[in-house]
Amino acid sequence: MIRLGVVYVLAGLMFGAFAVLSALDRENTRRLGNAAFWGLVSLSFLAGDRLGDLGNGFLVVGLAAIAGFGLLGRGQPDTTTPAERRALSERFGEKLFIPALTLPLVVIFGILVLKPLQVGGAPLLDPRQATLISLALAAVIAVAVAVILLRQPLISPLQEGRRLMDTVGWAALLPQMLAALGAVFALAGVGKVVGDLLTAYLPMDTRMAAVAVYCLGMAGFTMIMGNAFAAFPVLAAGVALPVLINHFGGNPAVVCAIGMLSGFCGTLMTPLAANFNLVPPALLELPDRYAVIKAQIPTAIPLLLANMVLMHALAFR
Numbered sequence: 430m431i432r433l434g435v436v437y438v439l440a441g442l443m444f445g446a447f448a449v450l451s452a453l454d455r456e457n458t459r460r461l462g463n464a465a466f467w468g469l470v471s472l473s474f475l476a477g478d479r480l481g482d483l484g485n486g487f488l489v490v491g492l493a494a495i496a497g498f499g500l501l502g503r504g505q506p507d508t509t510t511p512a513e514r515r516a517l518s519e520r521f522g523e524k525l526f527i528p529a530l531t532l533p534l535v536v537i538f539g540i541l542v543l544k545p546l547q548v549g550g551a552p553l554l555d556p557r558q559a560t561l562i563s564l565a566l567a568a569v570i571a572v573a574v575a576v577i578l579l580r581q582p583l584i585s586p587l588q589e590g591r592r593l594m595d596t597v598g599w600a601a602l603l604p605q606m607l608a609a610l611g612a613v614f615a616l617a618g619v620g621k622v623v624g625d626l627l628t629a630y631l632p633m634d635t636r637m638a639a640v641a642v643y644c645l646g647m648a649g650f651t652m653i654m655g656n657a658f659a660a661f662p663v664l665a666a667g668v669a670l671p672v673l674i675n676h677f678g679g680n681p682a683v684v685c686a687i688g689m690l691s692g693f694c695g696t697l698m699t700p701l702a703a704n705f706n707l708v709p710p711a712l713l714e715l716p717d718r719y720a721v722i723k724a725q726i727p728t729a730i731p732l733l734l735a736n737m738v739l740m741h742a743l744a745f746r
Contacts, residue, residue: 430551433558436565441474447591451504459502463595466495470602489606496599504595506588517579528575532567539563596711600703607655607701615662623667636677637741643668644737647688648695648729655701657692664688673744683744691736697729698722 444467451457452464469491477485495501509517518525544559546552554562572586594601627646632638646668650660669688673679696702700722710718717723 430555431553431562432555433561436558436561437474437477439565439569441471443471443587443590444468444474445471446587447471447594450506450587450591451595454504454506456505457502457595459500460504462495462500463502463504466492466501466599467594469495492599492602501598502595504591506592506595508585508588508592521579524578527578528571531571531574532564535567535570536560536563539566593708593712597703597708600700600707603655603701603703607659610654610659612659612662614659615666619663621666623663625667627668636673636679636745637737639668639672639677640737640741640744643673643684643688644691644733644740647692648698648733651692651695652699652701655696655699655703657689657696660692660695661685661689664692677745679740679744680746684740687736687740687744691733694729694733694736697725 448464448466448468448471451460451467454460454463457463469488472480473485473488477488480488539554540559540563543563544552544554544556546554575581576583576586623646627642643664646664647657647660650663651657654660665685665688669679669684673684674681696705700706700719706721706725707718709721
């Protein structure tokens, strides 16, 4: 059976390659800092389960120290120039979309065909992680398709990946760190503490008030934690379950679904959602790194208000 560990190995090998290439990049005066940073990230994926809590704690402190003391620099990978990319785009035209379209097609194939497939009476893919395993497989196949289609050197995906990681920097790890923080908060019982504080100091004697507190809380915690999935267990344990569902009798499916949508409104307005809001400006080399957030705020706020109205109208029938 192919388990999620295979995905961790692939990610670890990728970051390990970034570390080696960074160490060899003599054009980057901070190449050793980059090599150490991506090397630690690689170690966390390859051997994090063997390091134990203390070892992983030191690893995270090491990552924070390297980033905090400004030891990261932007490398100069051996890649195509803007002029060469423009020439390639004119040459291949719409064929450039083939690698991107390969991703969803392979994921669908993995879920619909490989997931139910059994070998020797055992499933080929771990049913609980089939989507993530299929996504990793799709990424590998899409990269292979791109290399063959564009006739690029085999090392070009790693060089381009390193260029992207050096451009984004430590913020590339924010989603992973903040998701882990949400799990820690849930295990520590932060949701109950938050719920007690909210019910003690905010008026939630009416359904509309409770809905507003929950939706605004989901958006606010998402902005702080950078991830709606990290904010959800905290607000669900503190407000959704005890107040909206148990006290007011709200429909759990509606409350949770619209609550997550409210959290996604917070995602649109926070730099901590680095993969959504900081990576695109870095890729496009925009002068304002917060340009995406500024463009999304006028959509996020009305959408959040609409979520409150929808929850109040649909969850308590």
